Amino acid sequence: MTTAEVGDDDFAEILAQTRQFVRTAVVPREQEILAEDRVPDDLREQAEKMGLFGYAIPQQWGGLGLNLAQDVELAMELGYTSLALRSLFGTNNGIAGQVLVGFGTDEQKAQWLERMASGEVVASFALTEPGAGSNPSGLRTRAVRDGSGDDADWIINGDKRFITNAPIADLFIVFARSRPADDAGPGIAVFLVPADTEGVRVGAKDAKMGQEGAWTADVSFTDVRVPAGALIGGSEDIGYRAAMTSLARGRVHIAALAVGIAQRALDESVAYAASATQGGTPIGKFQLVQAMLADQQTGVLAGRALVRDTAARWLSGEDRRIAPSAAKLFCTEMAAKVADLAVQIHGGTGYMREVPVERIYRDVRLLRLYEGTSEIQRLIIGGNLVKGAQPGKGAQA
Known part of the structure; x- marks a missing residue:
């Protein structure tokens, strides 16, 4: 069974279970996650049992096999709580796992994907470096063959920065330059490096x-x-394409995550506006507060519609370049505005630790940075629009 064959009824059950898990098991323990800077073991175990470590990995490799349209619905639920939960299994399903799913050999998939889907293995996407973040063409990590034959070992040297799940990773998906860029390609390869390999620190x-x-x-x-x-x-020239494809898909997921956290900020704002009083009147009765709530609601609705449309365009193959960047740009910027308004609606209370909107305000700031900054997304969107308008150039899919 392929990822596209998860039926509507089965997916509805998966989505309902995830929503219940997030809102009844995780939301009440957000302060514990914040204070201890870790997701409790029992919550991780529940996520493993639910199949969340492999929800986007094909069923033939032990995953749930959700397609991208289903992925974004799940992400909007996962975004409703501490983003640390999603981070535990996000790389397995997303930027790391999709490199293997889309570009790995059958042997590589058989060796790793089933263990990733079960949660036995946590994979990390090791791309970002000092001096090479959103644009991987600046990679300095090097990989050279120790010999001349195709069966020769590779020797990797370099440094990676801000690698998600690195402290708990069992496997690193490592991008390295194997030769200078030339007419044959960018010269970027990608390797499977177990975390316990000698020389990895x-x-x-x-x-x-x-x-x-x-x-x-x-x-x-x-x-x-x-x-x-x-x-x-098995090819030196897969790395750059694998990184770009995985990141583009991941941007749609991050956009959906941003919608989820914006919805939470909106819900917290509405609840506070309905209960908090000023001079004996609920602040939600004040028109300026209602205007802020209206702006939040409008952003969330627009973001949700954009994410769903983008996922559909990805699945059809209509647009896998411009729309993912547009969705990530709009939704992450929108989530930041919604979070800022949430703090404003809460007033001084919103600036206090242990209040959900204070945490959300800090959490959403990262969404505009990783998997391509907002500035990079604008360059991708604008560059591809111009390229598509040039004589002899079609729309960029």
Whole structure:
């Protein structure tokens, strides 16, 4: 069964179970996640049992096999709570897992995907470096063959930064330059590197502005030796295309996540406006507060519609370049505005720790940075529009 064959009834049950898990099991423990900077083990175990570590991995490899249209519906539910929960299994399903699903050999898929889907293995997407973030063409990590034959080992050297799940990763999907860019391609390859490989070192857990419980760290590779079979797809020129494809798909997911967290900020705002009083009158009766709620609601509705349309265009193959960037740009910027309004509606209360909108305000800031900054999304959108309008150039899919 393929990812497109998950029936509507089955998916409705998956979505309902996820919504119940998020709102009854995770939301009440958000403060615990924040204070301890980790997702409790029992919540992780529940996520594993529900299949969330492999919801977007094909069923033949042990996953639930959700397509992107289903993925975004799930992401909007996962975004309703602490983003650390989604981060636990986000890379398995998203930017790391999709590299294997889309570009791995049958042997590589058989070796890793089933264990990723079960939660036995956590994979990390090791692309970002000092000096090479949203644009991977600037990669400095190097991979060279130790010999001349196709079966020769590879030696990897370089440093990666801000790698999600690095402190708990079992497998790194590592992008490295195998040769200078030339007419044959960008010269970027991608490798499967188990975390316990000699020469792999994970740095201290990063101290971040928000998203407590979602761990990132630097990762260094010093004379790391991997076999020829670690080269994903068996080709040196797959890396750049794999990164771009995986990131574009991931941008649709992040857009949906932003809609989910914006919905939570809106719900918190409405609840507070209906209950908090000023001079004996609920503040929700004041027109300026109603105007802020209206702006929040409008943003959420627009974002949800855009995400769903973008996912449909991805599945049909109509647009896998412009729309994903447009969705991520709009929805992450929208979520930031909704979160800011949520704090404003709460007044001084919204600036206090342990109030959900304060956490949301900090959490959403990262959404405009990772998997391509808002500035990069604008360049992708504008560049492809111009390219598509040039003589002899069709629309960019």
